[in-house]
Amino acid sequence: MAAGFKTAEPLEYHRSFLKENCRPDGRELSEFRTTTLNIGSISTADGSALVKVGNTTIICGIKAELANPTVEAPGKGYIVPNVDLPPLCSSRFRPGPPGEQAQAASQFIADVIESSEVIQTEDLCIDRGKLCWVLYCDMMCLDYDGNVLDACIVALLAALKNTQLPEITINKETCSPELNLEKRHGLHIHKHPVATSFCIFDDSILIVDPTSEEESLATAELTVVTDEEDRLCSLHKPGGSSLTGEKLQECINRATVRQREIHKLIDKVIYSVKTAQ
Amino acid sequence: MFSTLMVRVGEVLLPGDEFSCETDDTISLTDHVKPEKVVCGPGLRRSGDRLVVCKSGVLRHKQPNVFWIDSQQRRYVPAKGETVIGIVTTKSGDIFKVDFGGSEQASLSYLAFEGATKRNRPNVQVGDLVFAQFIIANKDMEPELVCIDSSGRANGMGVFGGGGLLFRVSLGLVRRLLSPHSEIRSDLDQLFTCELVVGMNGRLWVRSSSVQQTLIIANLLQSCDTMTAPQRRELFRRVKQGAL
Amino acid sequence: MQLSTIPPRSYVISKSPSAAKQMTSSTLDRLLFLHGGGVMEVCGSSSVTLREFGCEQSLLSRPDGSASFIQGDTSVLAGVYGPAEVKVSKEIYDRATLEVLIQPKVGLPSVRERSQEQCVRETCEASLLLSLHPRSSLTLILQVLHDDGSLLSCFLNAACMALMDAGLPMSCLFCGVTCAIDTDGQIITDPTAAQEKESRALMTFAIDSTERRVLMSSTKGSFSVHELQQCIAVSQKASEKIFQFYRDSVRRRYSKTL
Numbered sequence: 079m080a081a082g083f084k085t086a087e088p089l090e091y092h093r094s095f096l097k098e099n100c101r102p103d104g105r106e107l108s109e110f111r112t113t114t115l116n117i118g119s120i121s122t123a124d125g126s127a128l129v130k131v132g133n134t135t136i137i138c139g140i141k142a143e144l145a146n147p148t149v150e151a152p153g154k155g156y157i158v159p160n161v162d163l164p165p166l167c168s169s170r171f172r173p174g175p176p177g178e179q180a181q182a183a184s185q186f187i188a189d190v191i192e193s194s195e196v197i198q199t200e201d202l203c204i205d206r207g208k209l210c211w212v213l214y215c216d217m218m219c220l221d222y223d224g225n226v227l228d229a230c231i232v233a234l235l236a237a238l239k240n241t242q243l244p245e246i247t248i249n250k251e252t253c254s255p256e257l258n259l260e261k262r263h264g265l266h267i268h269k270h271p272v273a274t275s276f277c278i279f280d281d282s283i284l285i286v287d288p289t290s291e292e293e294s295l296a297t298a299e300l301t302v303v304t305d306e307e308d309r310l311c312s313l314h315k316p317g318g319s320s321l322t323g324e325k326l327q328e329c330i331n332r333a334t335v336r337q338r339e340i341h342k343l344i345d346k347v348i349y350s351v352k353t354a355q
Numbered sequence: 356m357f358s359t360l361m362v363r364v365g366e367v368l369l370p371g372d373e374f375s376c377e378t379d380d381t382i383s384l385t386d387h388v389k390p391e392k393v394v395c396g397p398g399l400r401r402s403g404d405r406l407v408v409c410k411s412g413v414l415r416h417k418q419p420n421v422f423w424i425d426s427q428q429r430r431y432v433p434a435k436g437e438t439v440i441g442i443v444t445t446k447s448g449d450i451f452k453v454d455f456g457g458s459e460q461a462s463l464s465y466l467a468f469e470g471a472t473k474r475n476r477p478n479v480q481v482g483d484l485v486f487a488q489f490i491i492a493n494k495d496m497e498p499e500l501v502c503i504d505s506s507g508r509a510n511g512m513g514v515f516g517g518g519g520l521l522f523r524v525s526l527g528l529v530r531r532l533l534s535p536h537s538e539i540r541s542d543l544d545q546l547f548t549c550e551l552v553v554g555m556n557g558r559l560w561v562r563s564s565s566v567q568q569t570l571i572i573a574n575l576l577q578s579c580d581t582m583t584a585p586q587r588r589e590l591f592r593r594v595k596q597g598a599l
Numbered sequence: 600m601q602l603s604t605i606p607p608r609s610y611v612i613s614k615s616p617s618a619a620k621q622m623t624s625s626t627l628d629r630l631l632f633l634h635g636g637g638v639m640e641v642c643g644s645s646s647v648t649l650r651e652f653g654c655e656q657s658l659l660s661r662p663d664g665s666a667s668f669i670q671g672d673t674s675v676l677a678g679v680y681g682p683a684e685v686k687v688s689k690e691i692y693d694r695a696t697l698e699v700l701i702q703p704k705v706g707l708p709s710v711r712e713r714s715q716e717q718c719v720r721e722t723c724e725a726s727l728l729l730s731l732h733p734r735s736s737l738t739l740i741l742q743v744l745h746d747d748g749s750l751l752s753c754f755l756n757a758a759c760m761a762l763m764d765a766g767l768p769m770s771c772l773f774c775g776v777t778c779a780i781d782t783d784g785q786i787i788t789d790p791t792a793a794q795e796k797e798s799r800a801l802m803t804f805a806i807d808s809t810e811r812r813v814l815m816s817s818t819k820g821s822f823s824v825h826e827l828q829q830c831i832a833v834s835q836k837a838s839e840k841i842f843q844f845y846r847d848s849v850r851r852r853y854s855k856t857l
Contacts, residue, residue, distance in 0.1 A: 178713055316722075317723070326813070371771035410768060
């Protein structure tokens with residue numbers, strides 16, 4: 079009976095749960111799914127992390143390459159994020175060039191990196207105007223069950239913390255860079271931005287960490303990114319039903335709590351990796 | 356609600372403007388209170404106990420209690436009972452497909468012509484113009500046209516004859532042309548004699564004594580869209596002087 | 600704190616010289632709304648100033664609705680087609696399919712445009728009554744003519760005017776307001792490209808006309824919660840002016856048929 083109801087009237091099905099202040103998977107309205115983090119899962123990448131938020135799985139790999147800095151910013155390196163939503167992760171995505179959602183997600187991640195200053199791009203400069211690091215951050219979705227943005231940001235942050243860049247020396251005679259792959263050092267992470275996504279149901283009910291089904295039924299989506307100093311790095315609401323100031327404040331409060339949780343989680347995982355070694 | 360609407364008749368309203376239903380707090384026991392009813396036309400919607408404007412335009416009123424928004428849109432949305440000029444695009448079995456400028460094509464049965472029977476099919480070819488009326492027009496169904504009225508008479512509808520010129524104007528101008536005492540129509544009557552067919556979908560068809568005159572009429576009507584009444588009269592006066 | 604004085608509103612209406620000219624080309628009267636002058640400062644709770652803005656509706660003959668919107672030197676042209684026939688693959692059984700295309704001044708649309716398209720589309724979807732035209736398609740094309748800051752808000756304003764011009768049913772109007780916070784913590788509404796570059800944070804909001812709530816938000820740079828709330832309040836105030844301008848501009852358009 080319940081299965082038939084869910085298929086025939088998905089919106090009514092969700093509403094009947096929301097009326098009781100809970101959700102079909104047993105969560106409360108402001109409860110996240112279990113977040114699992116694994117660091118250094120790809121040995122060939124310079125830094126990597128795998129994140130699971132419920133069923134949503136994102137793997138992030140960071141590849142550092144040497145490049146010439148741009149003319150406009152000779153003293154800066156750059157970071158190129160890319161979000162891939164392959165057909166593998168959900169039937170809603172088709173093969174071919176990235177769709178609107180993947181492109182919008184990539185742009186969002188790029189904006190967050192720039193706004194939060196998670197890494198100062200000056201740190202990536204090796205030789206001013208001549209040589210710098212480019213960090214290619216590829217985030218691949220393995221299983222799509224909603225809320226990819228949150229998972230992407232966690233994966234990215236953990237992977238950046240995991241990244242070990244080889245030491246580089248410039249040969250004075252040949253003017254060519256020499257890599258010392260044995261001696262590596264980590265990146266300096268200035269900020270710890272964490273995203274928290276919400277969905278608005280029926281123009282009024284706020285739920286956190288939506289599943290893909292909830293996303294498709296909701297009237298609006300909202301993502302708040304905060305850092306450890308409680309500053310907002312992004313308030314991304316691409317449209318949908320409107321939001322009052324109080325509700326917005328509620329979202330921001332929830333986001334700051336989430337930031338603490340994730341920050342703690344990342345630190346714990348990094349610590350456990352270190353002690354294991 | 357009636358009185359608040361009456362006050363704003365003739366004003367330009369925008370989507371999102373609201374009229375709330377104010378109820379008197381005292382109820383008279385002796386007077387016979389007639390419940391006020393308001394009939395909403397295009398551009399007005401009921402939302403709960405309020406009336407919300409959903410199109411930009413001028414609020415109009417017709418006795419006794421009909422209100423609507425007069426807007427200048429270009430795309431036609433079919434409504435039951437409206438007459439339009441359509442172009443026959445395909446003939447398939449028992450029906451013709453007719454393009455009338457809306458979001459999908461309308462169907463027109465070959466039996467929906469005056470005097471048509473299963474044996475005696477009307478002579479309609481692909482590319483012909485038809486003047487027809489909607490009998491089915493709602494958002495959930497395919498629109499359907501007929502070329503007969505309820506008593507089976509053509510009543511002016513049917514396939515167009517040869518000659519003449521078809522052109523497009525805004526839907527607002529079409530409604531102005533069709534209003535009972537249209538100034539534009541009477542101005543035009545004084546200028547030229549012509550045959551004019553007005554489709555509610557913004558298509559006009561004109562035929563007059565010469566090609567030149569037909570073109571002048573078409574140009575005049577198309578320019579009426581962007582002119583005020585004095586500007587139009589001035590233009591018509593000058594054409595009259597030039598043409599005579 | 601200094602108080603910016605606002606000169607009385609003035610309208611500049613350029614009329615076509617002769618009626619004969621109007622016969623051949625459908626020149627539409629252009630309405631320019633002058634407000635304040637150039638850059639403005641927010642002075643506590645006093646009024647906000649925006650660059651002068653202008654709008655022209657139904658200036659294109661082919662689309663079902665069109666509008667150009669000018670904010671200072673930023674200018675966007677919008678065209679709307681629909682409700683028209685929809686591709687079977689994009690058909691939605693209970694509402695219209697809205698597609699937004701942003702064309703940059705030079706080159707092809709990139710990832711940035713895609714994300715702006717998403718913002719504009721979802722804002723329009725929230726205000727349009729799409730369920731009144733099921734199984735049909737609406738296409739909104741936004742062409743950048745010149746970018747001098749506050750481009751996303753200009754997109755939103757042009758989109759709203761074009762949708763209104765097309766006569767599509769809407770539950771409310773919306774407008775876009777961009778706020779920049781400069782290094783001194785001052786809030787600048789409707790910044791120019793140079794002001795955007797110098798700013799510490801940049802926020803664009805879409806505000807709805809009925810309840811003045813935030814429909815869309817897109818931000819850059821980091822800021823405190825207090826700054827965010829200030830910016831929303833300033834945008835809500837600025838939206839009043841834009842909605843009044845919408846009204847004046849539409850009134851002007853319908854003045855001939857009154």
